Amino acid sequence: QVTLKESGPGILQPSQTLSLTCTFSGFSLSTYGMGVGWIRQPSGKGLEWLANIWWDDDKYYNPSLKNRLTISKDTSNNQAFLKITNVDTADTATYYCARIPLDGSYDYWGQGVMVTVSS
Amino acid sequence: EIVLTQSPTTMAASPGEKVTLNCLASSSVSYMNWYQQKSGASPKLWIYGTSNLASGVPNRFSGSGSGTSYSLTISSMEAEDVATYYCLQLSSYPFTFGSGTKLEIK
Numbered sequence: 712q713v714t715l716k717e718s719g720p721g722i723l724q725p726s727q728t729l730s731l732t733c734t735f736s737g738f739s740l741s742t743y744g745m746g747v748g749w750i751r752q753p754s755g756k757g758l759e760w761l762a763n764i765w766w767d768d769d770k771y772y773n774p775s776l777k778n779r780l781t782i783s784k785d786t787s788n789n790q791a792f793l794k795i796t797n798v799d800t801a802d803t804a805t806y807y808c809a810r811i812p813l814d815g816s817y818d819y820w821g822q823g824v825m826v827t828v829s830s
Numbered sequence: 831e832i833v834l835t836q837s838p839t840t841m842a843a844s845p846g847e848k849v850t851l852n853c854l855a856s857s858s859v860s861y862m863n864w865y866q867q868k869s870g871a872s873p874k875l876w877i878y879g880t881s882n883l884a885s886g887v888p889n890r891f892s893g894s895g896s897g898t899s900y901s902l903t904i905s906s907m908e909a910e911d912v913a914t915y916y917c918l919q920l921s922s923y924p925f926t927f928g929s930g931t932k933l934e935i936k
Contacts, residue, residue: 758873758916760925773924807872816863816920820872
C-alpha cells in the first residue's frame, strides 16, 4: 500500500525558508524509474507544479520560482524534501507531494500540508 | 513552457447529460493526464496516457486527443462527478497543469 504524508511548519514569516518533508511508504526512491514531485495549491486556486526528484537523483524545478527551490531525498528513511527560500505571502498554499513512476503520472498523493506566510 | 488552457472554466450539467471538457496545449504534447479534485481533498489521478482510466474510475469517463488538443468526456453525468478537473502535461519540463474546469450539476 502506497502512502505519502507531508509535514511542514504551518506558519512562517516573509523572507524565511520553508522546509517541507514528504514521508512515504509502499515504494522506494532507490527503485529504478521512481520519482517524487511537489505540487502546491493556493486556497481556491489551481495546481502549480514545483519540482521533481528521480531515483537517480535527477532533479527538475519550476523556473518561475527563480532558483528558490531545492529538492532532495533520503532514500534510507523514505523521505523527500523541498526547501523554498525567501518566502512571501504568495507562497501561502497547500503543498502536496506525489509519487510518479517513469513514463507514468502522479498516481499517489499525500493529504497536503497547509503553509501560511504571514508577518 | 507549455501552457495548458482548459475550457470551459465552469459548467453545469444535468444528470444523464453528456459532458466534454477540453484542454488545449500551446505546443504539441505526447499525451495528457487528467485529475479529479473534490472540495477539500487531494487531486486524484483520473485518466493517464490520454485515454487510460485510473483504477476505480467509472467507465462512463473517457479521454481522447493528440498533439495540442485533448478532451475528457463523461457519457452520462452523475452527481458524484461534481468536482474540478485538471489536465497535466508531462511531455516536457516544467510540467504544467491547466487552470481547471469546475463541473457542477443542475
